[in-house]
Amino acid sequence: MDINIIYDKNKVLHALRYHFLSRPEIKILLIIVNIFAIISAFLMFFKKITPVAFLLSSFLWIVLMISFWFILPWMVYRKSKTFKEEILLSFLDNGIQLKINQGQAHWEYRKFKYYTESTNFFHLYMDERTFFLIPKDACHHADIDNGLSEVKQILDNKIGKK
Structure with a gap:
């Protein structure tokens, strides 16, 4: 996805x-x-x-x-330069892959300790101070009917809430 x-x-x-x-x-x-x-x-x-x-x-x-x-x-x-760039985020079987203009990064799911949910974002925490934000708006993709619920299900299964 x-x-x-x-x-x-x-x-x-x-x-x-x-x-x-x-x-x-x-x-x-x-x-x-x-x-x-x-x-x-x-x-x-x-x-x-x-x-x-x-x-x-x-x-x-x-x-x-x-x-x-x-x-x-x-x-x-x-x-943070992250908030000013366009990012392609892919949920893979073994982790999350980020692609930006300068390159790409791959994070295994086990690298994340937990995630929380706010009004507009999923907060994926690597430790108590380091986190990555996934906008809920981006989950409403045209090709995906229930993008938000699919992302939430992936995060629940692979990372888990606090």
């Missing part, structure tokens, strides 16, 4: 946000910062701290959200 992949910048940025915000360490950090901001709001309301402490916690929350929502996804997108 072959899929022709052309990445949409806005959808890729959304997928990268999903990746960053789904990381356990980032979730814990955001929970701690939110608790700190709520506690500082209560303490400021009861006049136990100055407004400067509340503003500092609010500023910290805003900086973290801007970093994880805008800066990090944009930096990853900008650095």
Whole structure:
């Protein structure tokens, strides 16, 4: 089964946000910062701290959200050449083959630890920080009636969900 992949910048940025915000360490950090901001709001309301402490916690929350929502996804997108190229992805019996203008690569299915699914993509993880995105839009190929369900079935059988 072959899929022709052309990445949409806005959808890729959304997928990268999903990746960053789904990381356990980032979730814990955001929970701690939110608790700190709520506690500082209560303490400021009861006049136990100055407004400067509340503003500092609010500023910290805003900086973290801007970093994880805008800066990090944009930096990853900008650095990666993959998102700017047209890719022919082939699902073979023994792995996945990628073809681009500069050459090709072959990844055996066992190289992938698991996959997850977001709104617009399948995220194929090689480790906790390295992943490959397959757009769901590309799975709706004209030659394939149920392309999306076929890709999902291949990923379930060969790689497995987290």
